[in-house]
Amino acid sequence: AGMLERAVRGPRVLDKPYYRKFVPKVEWGWMLVAGMVIGAFISARLSDTFVWRWVPEVWEQAFGAAVAPRLLMAFGGGVL
Incomplete structure (x- = not known):
């Protein structure tokens, strides 16, 4: 939520005390989700089972x- 708000409001997101304490940033959880999506896509393409x-x-x-x-x-x- 903080990263979405940062995309819309820019640096003003840090006006909120919560986001000053916990700065919205891309961490390992985001990379894990992105890796699963990318890995699933590559696997489906390589096995010729990818269908929209x-x-x-x-x-x-x-x-x-x-x-x-x-x-x-x-x-x-x-x-x-």
Whole structure:
């Protein structure tokens, strides 16, 4: 949140005491997530299994090809 606010507000983000104490910066957690995404993409490309799709095949067979219910369930799962 702090890095997003810094992108919008610039250095004024440091006006908040919390962000003065905990300066928003890219740390190991961000690099871990970025590495997982990049690694998964490279792996899928090398194995020739990379396909752009909104609805996975298993979901489509069970619930149909509609995108909206899939996104709603993904959002609900994220909330849980």
